[in-house]
Amino acid sequence: MRYLFFLTIATLLILTGCSSANVPLSNPTNKKALDTSVTIFKHGVASGDPMSDKVIIWTRVTTTQKIATVKWQISEDVNFKAFTMSGQTTTDASKDFTVKVDVHKLKSNTKYHYRFVTEGKSSPVGKTKTLAEGAIDQVRLGVVSCSNYEFGYFNAYQGLADSELDAILHLGDYIYEYGPNRYGDKAFSRKHLPAKEITTIDDYRTRYAQYREDKGLQRAHQQHPFIMIWDDHEIANNAYKDGAQNHQDDEGDYQVRKKIAKQAYYEWQPIRETGNKELYRSFKLGNLVDLIMLDERYTGRHEPTAAYDKASEERTMLGAAQLNWFKNELKISKATWKIIGNQVIFSPCDLSMVRPDSPINLDAWDGYAYERDDIRAFLTSSKIDNTILVTGDTHSSWAFEVPELGADYKTTGKTSAVEIGTPSITSANWNESETASDEQVIMGEQALRLSNPHLKFVNGRDHGYVILDISPSETKAQWFYTADIKTEMSKITKAREMKIPVGELKLVDVEE
Numbered sequence: 395m396r397y398l399f400f401l402t403i404a405t406l407l408i409l410t411g412c413s414s415a416n417v418p419l420s421n422p423t424n425k426k427a428l429d430t431s432v433t434i435f436k437h438g439v440a441s442g443d444p445m446s447d448k449v450i451i452w453t454r455v456t457t458t459q460k461i462a463t464v465k466w467q468i469s470e471d472v473n474f475k476a477f478t479m480s481g482q483t484t485t486d487a488s489k490d491f492t493v494k495v496d497v498h499k500l501k502s503n504t505k506y507h508y509r510f511v512t513e514g515k516s517s518p519v520g521k522t523k524t525l526a527e528g529a530i531d532q533v534r535l536g537v538v539s540c541s542n543y544e545f546g547y548f549n550a551y552q553g554l555a556d557s558e559l560d561a562i563l564h565l566g567d568y569i570y571e572y573g574p575n576r577y578g579d580k581a582f583s584r585k586h587l588p589a590k591e592i593t594t595i596d597d598y599r600t601r602y603a604q605y606r607e608d609k610g611l612q613r614a615h616q617q618h619p620f621i622m623i624w625d626d627h628e629i630a631n632n633a634y635k636d637g638a639q640n641h642q643d644d645e646g647d648y649q650v651r652k653k654i655a656k657q658a659y660y661e662w663q664p665i666r667e668t669g670n671k672e673l674y675r676s677f678k679l680g681n682l683v684d685l686i687m688l689d690e691r692y693t694g695r696h697e698p699t700a701a702y703d704k705a706s707e708e709r710t711m712l713g714a715a716q717l718n719w720f721k722n723e724l725k726i727s728k729a730t731w732k733i734i735g736n737q738v739i740f741s742p743c744d745l746s747m748v749r750p751d752s753p754i755n756l757d758a759w760d761g762y763a764y765e766r767d768d769i770r771a772f773l774t775s776s777k778i779d780n781t782i783l784v785t786g787d788t789h790s791s792w793a794f795e796v797p798e799l800g801a802d803y804k805t806t807g808k809t810s811a812v813e814i815g816t817p818s819i820t821s822a823n824w825n826e827s828e829t830a831s832d833e834q835v836i837m838g839e840q841a842l843r844l845s846n847p848h849l850k851f852v853n854g855r856d857h858g859y860v861i862l863d864i865s866p867s868e869t870k871a872q873w874f875y876t877a878d879i880k881t882e883m884s885k886i887t888k889a890r891e892m893k894i895p896v897g898e899l900k901l902v903d904v905e906e
């Protein structure tokens with residue numbers, strides 16, 4: 395039984411991986427002047443990277459024109475009686491007809507509506523919100539990762555679309571690169587397009603277009619700004635700076651593929667492009683939260699070691715430049731809470747009871763322990779308090795107290811951070827393999843808790859998302875699970891809630 399569970403977890407950790415209908419949400423009321431079109435704007439609208447005075451707004455036009463002229467409008471008024479800002483831009487095949495506008499001179503902590511107009515047609519209306527400045531009482535963030543089109547409907551995105559939020563943090567694996575039936579539910583009707591592993595610019599663009607036609611994903615983008623980071627599957631499984639487990643020589647030059655994948659990502663995502671072309675960046679949410687988004691794949695990650703030897707100084711996940719930037723961001727932060735957008739599990743995690751032949755996840759921070767422990771030591775020596783890592787990648791829910799480096803957690807209980815893991819939107823849970831039952835997974839969860847006393851909660855059986863409710867006195871982490879991913883719009887319920895009191899770096903169960 396343990397061996398079966400071992401197979402399940404091993405497969406899961408090795409394989410960390412759309413056409414449907416449109417989303418006709420309510421449109422502006424001045425229909426006399428503007429027709430609506432879900433054909434031209436069939437990939438919806440999106441916003442992202444909000445700051446206190448600006449936000450990216452995004453759409454894509456499906457047109458036969460060589461160059462499309464697109465007007466954009468943003469307003470505090472849902473009826474667009476007056477525009478706060480408006481303008482015009484063009485797009486063409488060189489950008490896959492995507493449109494991205496960085497709208498400046500906005501008011502802080504303000505909800506806006508936005509839309510695009512081309513060929514006399516109006517896009518659906520999107521909603522977005524700028525970040526606050528100064529003292530605020532609350533920040534509410536959705537946290538997601540790992541949406542594989544072939545495993546099910548993106549119902550979790552629907553749940554977040556209907557929630558009151560400041561922003562959605564996406565921790566990566568937004569798309570998966572595989573061809574049909576390579577990593578998915580073979581019995582489920584949704585199959586990847588193009589019908590091959592994506593390697594060319596056209597392939598990556600087609601895959602984003604397919605995913606972006608999912609109703610749930612499109613609604614989530616329409617309702618809230620996203621703050622995003624990529625994980626491996628935005629290029630290829632278990633990717634690093636100079637290669638990937640799922641990139642072979644006959645698929646061409648890896649650096650070319652990486653460049654192509656990044657190009658499509660930037661075209662299709664509402665992300666502000668910075669001068670240095672790095673994706674790691676930070677956001678200030680008033681005086682309450684500094685949000686630091688790390689890139690743990692493409693800028694500084696070395697190839698994972700095949701067999702654990704020792705915590706090698708040479709094997710980095712962030713790399714020196716990003717690590718220095720990260721430490722500086724932590725040091726200069728004056729916010730109450732530091733939320734870290736993190737892709738892979740940061741906490742030490744002993745897997746020996748569930749996979750005795752492979753007790754360390756070498757793709758996670760345990761495989762890069764020298765750099766991880768340098769960060770843990772820094773958090774303690776620099777007295778960085780109220781640090782919460784939010785983590786994707788594993789298709790399961792986690793809550794860790796991150797033990798302080800050098801202190802015996804069992805006897806002292808000393809911590810340097812807290813880590814919250816979000817489940818997958820659809821990608822395979824531990825029980826969704828042919829080799830493990832629910833009961834076996836529950837036994838595995840119990841075994842993990844026993845061998846990791848700093849692990850306070852783990853669930854490898856459910857899909858969904860996390861909502862963080864952050865206030866000056868505490869942060870609440872709430873896990874929401876979908877009843878079913880094979881049926882659209884299935885029920886979503888809150889399954890678990892834990893809080894982190896300010897100044898304590900401890901997880902406390904909240905009873906309903």
Ligand SMILES: [Fe+2]
Binds near residue numbers: 410539540627788
């Ligand atoms: Fe994943």
